[in-house]
Amino acid sequence: MVHIRDLALPDFPLLLAPMEDVSDPPFRAVCKANGADLMYTEFISSEGLIRDAAKSRKKLDVFDYERPIGIQLFGSDVATMGECAAISTAAGPDLIDINYGCPVKQVACRGAGAALLRDIPKMVEMTSAVVRNTHLPVTVKTRLGWDDDTKNVEEVAERLQDIGIEALTVHGRTRVQLYKGEADWTLIHRIKNNPRIRIPIFGNGDVDSPEKALLYKERYGVDGIMIGRASIGYPWIFREIKHYLATGEKLAPPTIEERVAMCRMHFEKSIEWKGPRVGVFEMRRHYAQYFRGLEGAKQWRTRLVDAEQPEIILEILEEIAAAEPVMVGM
Structure with a gap:
């Protein structure tokens, strides 16, 4: 230790x-x-x-x-x-x-x-x-x-x-x-x-x-x-x-489900600690990285950044998980 x-x-x-x-x-x-x-x-x-x-x-x-x-x-x-x-x-x-x-x-x-x-x-x-x-x-x-x-x-x-x-x-x-x-x-x-x-x-x-x-x-x-x-x-x-x-072995990269779940956890903690207005605003800087390499990433990111209500953001995250987009590059 x-x-x-x-x-x-x-x-x-x-x-x-x-x-x-x-x-x-x-x-x-x-x-x-x-x-x-x-x-x-x-x-x-x-x-x-x-x-x-x-x-x-x-x-x-x-x-x-x-x-x-x-x-x-x-x-x-x-x-x-x-x-x-x-x-x-x-x-x-x-x-x-x-x-x-x-x-x-x-x-x-x-x-x-x-x-x-x-x-x-x-x-x-x-x-x-x-x-x-x-x-x-x-x-x-x-x-x-x-x-x-x-x-x-x-x-x-x-x-x-x-x-x-x-x-x-x-x-x-x-x-x-x-x-x-x-x-x-x-x-x-x-x-x-x-x-x-x-x-x-x-x-x-x-x-x-x-x-x-x-x-x-x-x-x-x-x-x-x-x-x-x-x-x-x-x-x-x-x-x-x-x-x-x-x-000595590499783990598989996180699945779409894991990416969405971790982004949701980050978002919910942000709302809890900062309040809804600041929490929503400051979370915007993170979406591009969470979904980098995802098919349609720009579209999803734009919707997440434009959304102002926590419940709308959570709905979009659920949409991403349900769509199961493929990874097209990192």
């Missing part, structure tokens, strides 16, 4: 990445149903929590069915991050995670997320403040460095471990790369093989198939893998990877 302090995860756990506007409780529910071992909230602005912003507070919602679950924080002020660690702890997660990896301009240019890779002393100070202000395990997600000339994640791993983090996830790109190019896991491998490193090391970046999951497991020796974009509209990625690692 893999342990984050007293939190016991299975051998080679699969983690769901925190993704803004994606990994909310409804999305986490369908990923959990398909085998995700550890999940994280969308990243939460520490400044938003201090201001008591409704959107930030709402992101603190965690539910027993999704455990183990971590709340992820980001920010640029050390004292504020410490205070928000205490606020987040009161929400009842299983751990607190710090985002030192977000590359988007709105975050990094404000001195948060991946920007801290250019100021390791401040990163250390901020992490220490979070560790001091919670009794929960603290973990970190980061990148290789700011750019190709400053790949400092090996130093980051040692220094953050020394002040108390209990697991580290590394995305195999620099901030400058954003999500372009191929993720480089060689530094992640070096961290995992560093004799000073005692905490679990998880890899992230480009794992989008069972075959690649096995390849990266064997080649880089990480303790587990975090999956992000490959799970959007395809939560079955978790069960497919687990089956392949256990048996």
Whole structure:
């Protein structure tokens, strides 16, 4: 088993990445149903929590069915991050995670997320403040460095471990790369093989198939893998990877019935958590992925997006299941 302090995860756990506007409780529910071992909230602005912003507070919602679950924080002020660690702890997660990896301009240019890779002393100070202000395990997600000339994640791993983090996830790109190019896991491998490193090391970046999951497991020796974009509209990625690692055989892709059932579950959780108006609106971004490759997918997607009443959307989903359209490509 893999342990984050007293939190016991299975051998080679699969983690769901925190993704803004994606990994909310409804999305986490369908990923959990398909085998995700550890999940994280969308990243939460520490400044938003201090201001008591409704959107930030709402992101603190965690539910027993999704455990183990971590709340992820980001920010640029050390004292504020410490205070928000205490606020987040009161929400009842299983751990607190710090985002030192977000590359988007709105975050990094404000001195948060991946920007801290250019100021390791401040990163250390901020992490220490979070560790001091919670009794929960603290973990970190980061990148290789700011750019190709400053790949400092090996130093980051040692220094953050020394002040108390209990697991580290590394995305195999620099901030400058954003999500372009191929993720480089060689530094992640070096961290995992560093004799000073005692905490679990998880890899992230480009794992989008069972075959690649096995390849990266064997080649880089990480303790587990975090999956992000490959799970959007395809939560079955978790069960497919687990089956392949256990048996060496590929599962058949989800049937139309399974696609509709999972989309319905996601939709119903969305309505339950967000209310009908927002739940209907925000679910629209997911239909294209759930029914990608389906015969007549554009027609079904258009009808689902245009519908405004929950009961109409459920009727359309039933129509899709009854029609049993074939898969024409992925």
